[in-house]
Amino acid sequence: MGRSTVQKRLSAPRVYAVPRKPRHGRFLTKVGPGPHPKELGIDLVTLLRDYLRSVSNAREALYVLKNRYLLVDGVVRTEKSFPxxxxxxxxxxxxGKVYRMVPAVGRLLHPAPIPDSEKGLKISMIRSKVTVPGGRVQLGTHDGRSFLVDDPDAYFVGDSLLIKVPSQEIVSRIPLEEGTTALVIGGERLSSLGKVVRVIPGSFSVRPAVELEIGQERVLVPKELAMPVGMPEPPVTVRWVE
Known part of the structure; x- marks a missing residue:
């Protein structure tokens, strides 16, 4: 038997901000392989129908995909399960509409409308850094991208890259350091923006953390949940505020 292509609404990952009751239809399209894990991504049918409301049902969503009307990071996507x-x-x-998937209060993904001037830019957070044959360094980002760089001391895990899409050209590095603006991408402070006060190294028993100044408060968040987005301010839209 092949892989199931549907997912029950009731047991869908929490990232799906959709109604769970049967009157809305029992099933969703199941997220397939792609740049985001299933716990952090949504399929294209749900995106078009429930988030963008560009279509009213799955059949219309498939029509949009088949006719190559949908682009993700500047690339046409036609596979309904693409995350x-x-x-x-x-x-x-x-x-003629462009959106960026950003956090909002209570949910990780919300389609925020953006101007055309932003659609060629994207922020990707560095999740891994390894040396490859030839002495070059390969960076892996949160959205499944890989970059080969020559200077191993110029980039660090936890930093972000401002890149052009779809060419994947690096425009600049956004370091995770004092004074940087960081976006909280998980936990009870989800979608909050704050200034980095300090980065606290981890140890064998303590996870690394970042101290952020959010409004009049100073809070600690796990390092992996603090995404650098600007030095000092974000160059693109990074969150949704109602």
Whole structure:
């Protein structure tokens, strides 16, 4: 038997901000392989129908995909199970609308409308750094991208990259350091923006953390949940505020 292509609404990952009751239909399209894990991504049918509300049902969503009207990070996507996630740029060509998937209060992914001037830019957070044959360094980011760089001391895990899409050209590095603006991408402070006060190294028994100044408060968040987005201010839209 092949892989199941549907997912029950009731047991869908928490990242799905959709109604769970049967009157809305029992099933969703199941997220397939792609740049985001299933716990952090949503499929294209749900994106078009429930998030963007560009279509009213799955059949219309498949029509949009088949006719190559949907672009993710500047690339046409036609596979209904392709996952979209944090900071992805979504363009519906036939409508002339562009969105960025950003956090909002209570949910990781919300399609925030953005101007055309932003659709060619994206922020990707560095999750891994390894040396490859030839002495070059390969960076892996939260959205499944890989970058080969020559200077091993110029980039660190936890930093972010401002890149051009779809060319994947690095525009600049956004370091995780004092004075940087960071976006909280998980936990009870989800979608909050704050200034980095200090980065606290981890140890064998203590996870690394970041102290952020959010409004008049200073809070600690796990390092992996503090995404650098600007030095000092974000160059693109990074969250949704109602």
């Amino acid at each position: 979209v996630g944090l900071m992805d740029v979504i363009e519906v060509a036939r409508e």
